[in-house]
Amino acid sequence: MSAAQLVSLTLALLAGSVTLLGLVIVTGRALHRHRDRRNARLSAGVRPWLLELIGGDSEEVNEPLLQLAALDRRVWRAVEPGAISLLGKVSGNARTAMVRLLEQRGLARDALRNLSSLSSVRRASAAHVLGLLSHAEAAFPLVRLLSDRNAEVRATAVRALGQIGTAGAAAPIIASLARGGVPFQLVAQALIRLGPGARPALVEALSHDNPAERAVAVEVLGLTGAVETARALVGVLAGDSSDDVRVRAVRALGRLGTPVCLDALIHATGPAHPQAVRVEAATALGDLGSPRAVPALRELLADAHYHVAHNAARSLARLGRPAAAALTETVAERAGTPAAGHAWEALAIQDLQAGHPPRLPAPVPR
Template identity: 25%
Template sequence: MFSHLIVAYIFIYICLGLIGLGIILLLQMKVSHNKEQHRREMYEQKHHDYFKYIQAHLEEEGALRLPPGKLKPLERKVIQEKYMEWIEQFKGDYRARLIQLCRDAGFVEADLKALSSVSFGRRLDAAYRLGGMRAEEAVPALLQMLQKGKYNSLSIIIARSIAKSAQKSEDVLEMLRILLSHGKPIHHLAADIMLESGMDASGLLLKLLDDPDPALVKVGLVAMWGQAVPEVMPVLGRLVGSEEKDVRAEAVKLYLSSNPALKDETIVHLMSDRNWEVRAAAAKALGPLHAAGSIPLLVKALQDANWKVRYNSAESLAALGEAGFEALCQAALSGAGIQREAALQRIELVMELEQEHSAIEQMVAYNKKRLIHDRYFGVKRKPVKRMTGVAAVGGDYTA
């Protein structure tokens, strides 16, 4: 019994010792962090005039002066981070001069050497800084580093550095191939990384959309959202008929969002596509496009097997004015099953939402739809609420 107590006491003392050691280590880390932060602030204050000089002389010709005096490691790091901050903020000649200043100060050379370090942490820090300095000469080593590593959050840091530093579209495409080779659904993230490149966006997008790899094509399609690139529209029209399901769906969404003057045969083709995502995207676009001629197609789509296609079709019919709303009422009255259900749901939603408008035009539109509704379904009178708990007043008060 006593031996068990001794073992228990020893275990408790060991645990207390480990807890105490952990607290001491945390305190040391906190003190070390505070000291480093204090030194950073001191170095920023020390080089305040130099930073002002750089900002004031960016427009002038000739080489910019290097930091004065012999710099300590942390001091160099503070100045390098300030350069990188400005490189992110500025464009054109200003950025080019700051990148050259990083080379002249030896920052690029030092980080290129650090890429061959035994420590992965040092290599990763160097990769991040090289991307921040747009060091084109680091791209081959960064590509090799990305190729050897497994996919994780650190891969994104390396990929962004490649996109920022690359001056050839082939390097960006190779980076995307490596990133997507792991089979992860990261097309939106890859598109975001690709757009950080300083190269011409239209040239990159054209190469992505023409690539035989469907994954790269999808990245190009995702990257096109929010990008006004007229040069790629012919390629986009071709991809609408792609055999790859995801590519075709994304291309159709983009094609319809560009608000083209759709031909009747194009609408029929899209509304009968074998992929429900394509049919849903087409149905959703027909309302905002004011394609009143597509009302019969939308009514037919209320019978689609996919609920999203039915929902978007009903929504577009409601957006096509009186003719579209009347078609909804007809479908709700004479239709059956899922068609009738989809039409009734949209009619109910329209009648609830539109009566809340206060603008004259909206009130007129609502009243027209109300008349159509009452013609098909009859006038629904609101029940009179009975007043309870109120004493009767009246009678003869003459005395």
């Protein structure tokens, strides 16, 4: 075969492949549109029952529940995606009724079976459904999925375990961060949903080797107001090897607001601590809201690091009359210095919050 014939054959094969691909795409789109129209037609007559199911009280749902539970398989396949979508949007009696329907249709049973599917898409979809159903029996199988080879499956399992709310899943959820691929915020949200029952696992995680696990434990303890863990968090602030974990510990202590938190945060503003920790501690003292922090914050107005001084001033602006007096004295006694500038800014913020025109800055002495 000559070179010209070879080129012609190659072009012909390429043209045929492009034509075949085009036919596949067009056919696929046509089938998709046909399936959508068919499903819309099949579900149109059922939609009133769904609306009645989620709109009635507990004594009025039996009839639509029976009607929907008795649908033949073809019609149910058309209705099921919409029913699952509704489950994530309703609460109270409406949610209870939807869960009853989906359980009766075997959705939980099928999803449990699909958790061991060879398809990662099916495993993730099954985990998603079981989370929406808050299906307690799925907790242990979902924990196994936290070591799945697919990152999306692991992330979906974390979210589902948070929705189910089994406190015993806290330790495996925390450990999922070490495997990678699961977003930090997703793990934190799941742990928050587990409630106080997760706190023993969170406290234990404060001593884990992985800094991400320690960080998420600190973050969640602060967000959930676990005041009984304040001393443990003070220990993290004092000795953790990760600056990120220590910054999160500062933030958590500011949220908890116990006396031991105040002393630790004042100490954390000192020069022995990394700048990031000092900056966050200056803010956390404002979150704490204690007038006892005023002297320490006033001293920080003259700090050499801008953000430490700036955050100290913003915290003073939140601490009421004792702080206002300290700010006014700083403006008068340190006129023309950066400390006075920070103090004046904080006073201006207080004026605006009180609905008064902001005061003019003090003149710089010549």
